[in-house]
Structures are given as structure tokens and as C-alpha cells.
Amino acid sequence: MATEIRNVTVMGCGVLGAQIAFQAAYKRFPVTAYDINNDALVAARGRFERLAANYVKNVDGADEHNTRAALDRLTLTTDLAAAVADADLVIEAIPEILALKQETYQKLADIAPAKTIFASNSSTLLPSDLVTYTGRPDRFLNLHFANMIWLHNTAEVMGHPDTDPKVYAEVVEFARAIGMVPIELHKEKAGYVLNSLLVPFLRAGMELVAGGYADPGDVDNTWRIGTGAPAGPCQIWDVVGMRTGYNIMSHGDEEERKLAAWLKENYIDKGKLGLESGEGFYKYV
Amino acid sequence: MATEIRNVTVMGCGVLGAQIAFQAAYKRFPVTAYDINNDALVAARGRFERLAANYVKNVDGADEHNTRAALDRLTLTTDLAAAVADADLVIEAIPEILALKQETYQKLADIAPAKTIFASNSSTLLPSDLVTYTGRPDRFLNLHFANMIWLHNTAEVMGHPDTDPKVYAEVVEFARAIGMVPIELHKEKAGYVLNSLLVPFLRAGMELVAGGYADPGDVDNTWRIGTGAPAGPCQIWDVVGMRTGYNIMSHGDEEERKLAAWLKENYIDKGKLGLESGEGFYKYV
Numbered sequence: 001m002a003t004e005i006r007n008v009t010v011m012g013c014g015v016l017g018a019q020i021a022f023q024a025a026y027k028r029f030p031v032t033a034y035d036i037n038n039d040a041l042v043a044a045r046g047r048f049e050r051l052a053a054n055y056v057k058n059v060d061g062a063d064e065h066n067t068r069a070a071l072d073r074l075t076l077t078t079d080l081a082a083a084v085a086d087a088d089l090v091i092e093a094i095p096e097i098l099a100l101k102q103e104t105y106q107k108l109a110d111i112a113p114a115k116t117i118f119a120s121n122s123s124t125l126l127p128s129d130l131v132t133y134t135g136r137p138d139r140f141l142n143l144h145f146a147n148m149i150w151l152h153n154t155a156e157v158m159g160h161p162d163t164d165p166k167v168y169a170e171v172v173e174f175a176r177a178i179g180m181v182p183i184e185l186h187k188e189k190a191g192y193v194l195n196s197l198l199v200p201f202l203r204a205g206m207e208l209v210a211g212g213y214a215d216p217g218d219v220d221n222t223w224r225i226g227t228g229a230p231a232g233p234c235q236i237w238d239v240v241g242m243r244t245g246y247n248i249m250s251h252g253d254e255e256e257r258k259l260a261a262w263l264k265e266n267y268i269d270k271g272k273l274g275l276e277s278g279e280g281f282y283k284y285v
Numbered sequence: 286m287a288t289e290i291r292n293v294t295v296m297g298c299g300v301l302g303a304q305i306a307f308q309a310a311y312k313r314f315p316v317t318a319y320d321i322n323n324d325a326l327v328a329a330r331g332r333f334e335r336l337a338a339n340y341v342k343n344v345d346g347a348d349e350h351n352t353r354a355a356l357d358r359l360t361l362t363t364d365l366a367a368a369v370a371d372a373d374l375v376i377e378a379i380p381e382i383l384a385l386k387q388e389t390y391q392k393l394a395d396i397a398p399a400k401t402i403f404a405s406n407s408s409t410l411l412p413s414d415l416v417t418y419t420g421r422p423d424r425f426l427n428l429h430f431a432n433m434i435w436l437h438n439t440a441e442v443m444g445h446p447d448t449d450p451k452v453y454a455e456v457v458e459f460a461r462a463i464g465m466v467p468i469e470l471h472k473e474k475a476g477y478v479l480n481s482l483l484v485p486f487l488r489a490g491m492e493l494v495a496g497g498y499a500d501p502g503d504v505d506n507t508w509r510i511g512t513g514a515p516a517g518p519c520q521i522w523d524v525v526g527m528r529t530g531y532n533i534m535s536h537g538d539e540e541e542r543k544l545a546a547w548l549k550e551n552y553i554d555k556g557k558l559g560l561e562s563g564e565g566f567y568k569y570v
Contacts, residue, residue: 146510153510154510183507186497186498196493214471215469223482225431231512
């Protein structure tokens with residue numbers, strides 16, 4: 001491995017945290033998976049087991065043997081000090097609540113050794129929003145993964161002005177070493193690359209439907225046939241979910257707030273939340 | 286065929302006009318292809334021959350026999366009156382110049398029989414921009430095709446408030462009969478469906494590069510891996526061409542005009558026009 005990072009700690013074993021931890025372990029890194037209590041660790045253990053089974057089914061080269069070995073490389077703990085005592089890299093994937101992240105970084109700053117790099121998987125916070133709590137501006141950046149990490153294997157790497165370029169490069173190498181395609185952001189950008197592309201695209205699709213210009217099926221047909229993509233914007237909205245759509249749009253400009261209100265009235269209030277509820281722009285039965 | 290449209294006239298045998306005429310003939314419609322002089326018709330004949338060869342290679346079910354039959358169903362003429370004398374549908378695909386279109390529709394209005402439906406393939410003009418010159422508001426609408434019609438087989442159907450719904454439905458059926466997926470616009474919309482999705486998406490990709498946030502390869506990797514699409518925005522820009530990008534962006538809002546200036550300075554003025562010049566966001570050798 002080209003990276004000097006060896007001991008990895010993932011904080012937070014929710015959907016994405018568990019995927020990150022398992023993927024790193026699958027790629028032969030010793031991984032400590034931290035969560036706040038035993039219930040969370042039981043849930044995490046279940047996630048890891050299901051990921052192992054999923055890899056055997058869906059990932060080229062994965063089998064009972066090497067996924068079992070990945071599980072064996074995972075250490076689960078609720079002891080934060082122990083979890084980070086010898087960590088080269090801590091990947092923070094805790095809930096997206098600013099106060100919680102602040103508090104967590106303040107704790108980490110005290111107990112992690114000086115060598116430890118902190119990387120936040122935050123979707124909505126920039127490194128600048130968190131850096132003052134980390135106690136190590138030069139060794140802090142964001143490292144953002146996509147859901148279904150084994151399939152959508154991008155890792156968006158975003159520093160802030162004081163991130164040490166060597167640390168940045170080290171994390172890029174680490175991302176590569178765990179099978180990711182590193183996406184290098186040269187500056188801070190809300191939404192990174194993926195959401196910077198996805199949000200205007202999805203918004204445009206919603207505007208066509210909300211404005212009464214065209215039906216979801218025609219909007220999606222146009223995109224699929226015109227660009228060869230597997231899915232159009234309304235199909236993607238149904239996967240993302242209408243509640244997430246509402247959250248994004250209700251924080252936007254005036255047009256977006258109108259779309260949020262439209263989404264609430266016509267979908268969310270009627271229980272049409274997308275794929276998760278069985279109906280959104282499409283019906284799923 | 287469910288459509289009552291039988292005799293089709295295509296006005297203008299440029300790249301797209303020729304594709305529309307050939308596709309309709311391939312789907313067994315007798316097609317009159319009109320252009321302004323013999324040189325244009327010679328060029329058109331060449332286009333039709335190349336399309337026939339292309340279909341044999343690239344279209345399932347196409348062979349020497351049925352593409353030859355398609356060519357035999359095409360009548361080329363420079364006589365506009367003869368071209369439209371018994372037309373059920375005239376598809377107008379002349380250059381995108383408002384004055385030229387106005388003049389053409391005024392001529393057509395006089396010489397075409399009352400039964401003839403007029404459909405404009407205009408990319409940038411709405412039916413409302415042209416309707417007053419047609420002499421038949423109820424029998425006028427836009428029917429917009431995509432380049433490489435045999436592959437990108439959408440036909441966007443867009444009326445104006447006075448288009449007869451029966452005429453609209455008739456044209457939708459015709460689109461289906463020539464192998465298109467009809468995309469029904471319920472109202473006028475600049476950019477139809479495809480460009481309403483494509484322009485904000487392509488703009489977002491260009492912003493990431495122009496703003497120095499990420500490199501074209503990383504922007505495109507993110508989109509391809511994240512969504513499963515075959516191409517990212519920078520790859521599409523290179524196909525669309527930087528000059529077209531400049532034209533779109535220079536008519537936009539303040540941010541878009543800045544992007545146009547950036548595109549001019551960094552690409553167009555350096556001869557990097559995209560795929561057509563061998564270099565754009567990528568080099569093609």
C-alpha cells in the first residue's frame with residue numbers, strides 16, 4: 001500500500017459509517033468501529049454481517065473467506081479513548097448535527113494522539129465549519145463517501161485552507177487503497193462535486209413536473225434516451241425520497257422554496273414519500 | 286398505423302432534417318424532402334445515402350433492402366408548391382433564423398392545403414413565436430427531434446394555447462408511427478424537456494471546473510460512478526462543443542455570462558472547441 005495510514009477508526013456505525021468501516025476492513029486495514037452504546041454496536045454487528053453477505057453476492061472477487069477475514073479485522077467498541085489511542089486516521093460518520101460534531105471533535109482533540117488525521121464524512125458541513133474544534137487544523141479535512149460504497153466508489157476529498165497538502169495527499173492515497181476513486185476538491189464547496197451536479201439536475205426535473213410542463217415518465221424517458229443514463233431525475237427523486245427533497249429545497253432560493261411547498265402538498269402530505277413508501281412520482285407495488 | 290397522417294414533407298435537408306426525412310421514409314411513409322436549390326439537394330442525397338449505410342450498420346433490423354426501399358420513398362424537390370400540394374404534415378427544419386422562418390411560414394400558409402399540419406423542429410423558438418405567420422393556429426405546433434434520431438429517438442411535442450388537441454394527438458401518434466418515443470409537453474417551455482434538464486446540469490459541471498473546485502476528469506468520474514451514466518458533464522460539453530456552450534451561456538444570467546467569458550478566454554480563443562477541434566476539456570488524438 002502506498003499509504004502510511006494503517007490503523008483506521010470509524011466513528012458512528014450507521015448506514016454509511018458501517019459501509020466505510022467494512023470496506024476498509026475488506027481492503028485489509030485493521031478497523032476500529034466506534035459507537036456510543038451497546039445497542040448501537042449490536043446494530044452495527046448486524047450491518048457488518050449483512051454487508052459481508054451482500055459483498056459475496058455483488059462484489060467481484062468477494063467470497064465467504066475474504067469477507068469473514070474482513071469481519072475479523074473489525075473491532076467494535078464504545079470506548080472512545082481506546083478506539084483512537086493508536087489511530088492513524090479517524091473517519092467521523094456521526095449524525096449530521098453541528099453541536100454533536102463540535103462536541104465530538106473537542107473530545108477527540110484531547111484524546112487522540114498528535115499523529116491522528118481526522119476526516120469528516122459530513123454531507124452538509126464544510127471543513128471550515130468544524131476545524132476550530134479539532135485542535136489540529138493541518139490534519140483535518142472532509143472525506144465524503146456515497147451510499148452503496150461497493151458500487152458508488154467515489155471518495156470526495158475536501159480540505160480547508162489550513163489542511164496540510166501532505167495530509168491531503170495521504171488521505172487521497174488511503175482512499176485509493178480502500179478501492180475508492182478519489183475525487184479531489186481543490187477548494188471548499190458545499191455539496192462537493194456530486195451534489196453540486198445532482199441538485200440542479202434534480203431541481204430541473206422537479207420544475208418540469210411541478211410546473212405542469214411534462215409528466216414524470218416523459219421527463220425520465222427524455223433523459224434516458226437523450227443521454228443513455230440508466231435513470232431520469234424523477235426516478236432518482238423517488239430513490240432519494242421526497243422528504244430529503246423537501247429538506248434540500250426548503251433551504252434554497254425562492255423558486256426552490258416553492259418547489260418544497262409543492263412537494264409537501266402533493267406528495268409528502270399524501271404519504272407519497274418515494275420508493276420507501278411505495279409511491280412517489282411512480283407507484284411501486 | 287394509428288395515424289391518419291400519410292404524406293409527409295420535410296423542409297430543409299440539413300443534418301437533422303435529413304435524419305427526420307430518412308427515418309419517416311424508413312418507417313414506410315412517402316416523404317417529400319424540400320430544400321432551396323440543387324446544390325442543397327445534392328448534399329441531401331449524400332446525407333440520405335450515408336444514413337442508409339449507417340442504419341444497416343447501427344439499427345437493429347435495418348438491411349440493404351429496407352434502407353434502399355426507404356431511399357425510394359424519398360422524393361427530393363426544390364419546388365415548394367409541389368412539395369406541399371398534398372402534404373398531411375410539413376415538418377419544418379430550416380435554419381434557426383426567425384426572419385427566415387417567418388417568411389417560410391407565410392409562403393406555406395398560402396400554398397399548403399387547409400388539411401396540412403405544420404410542425405416546427407425549432408430548438409429555440411416557441412410555437413407562439415411563429416404561430417401568427419402560419420395562417421392555421423389550430424394546425425400548428427412544434428415537433429422537436431434529437432440528433433442521431435435512430436439512437437436518441439425522442440420527439441418532443443409542444444403546442445401553443447390554440448393548437449387543436451386532436452392535431453396534437455395526431456402528431457403524437459405520427460411520432461410513435463415513425464419509431465419515436467413521443468414526449469408530450471403540456472405547455473410551452475423554452476428548451477423543451479431535454480434542454481431544460483441538460484442546461485442546468487452542464488452549467489453545474491462547468492461551474493465546478495471554472496471555479497477551480499475540481500478537474501474535468503474528477504467531475505465526470507463522480508457523475509459516472511455516482512449515477513451510472515455513461516458520460517459526465519465535461520464529456521458532454523466536448524461533444525456539444527465550446528462554441529455552442531458559449532452561445533447558450535452568453536444569453537443567460539450574470540453567472541452564466543461569466544462562464545461564457547471564461548469559456549471564451551480559456552478554450553475558444555485557444556482553439557479548444559471540444560471534440561470537433563481535437564481538444565476541449567479533454568484531448569482527443
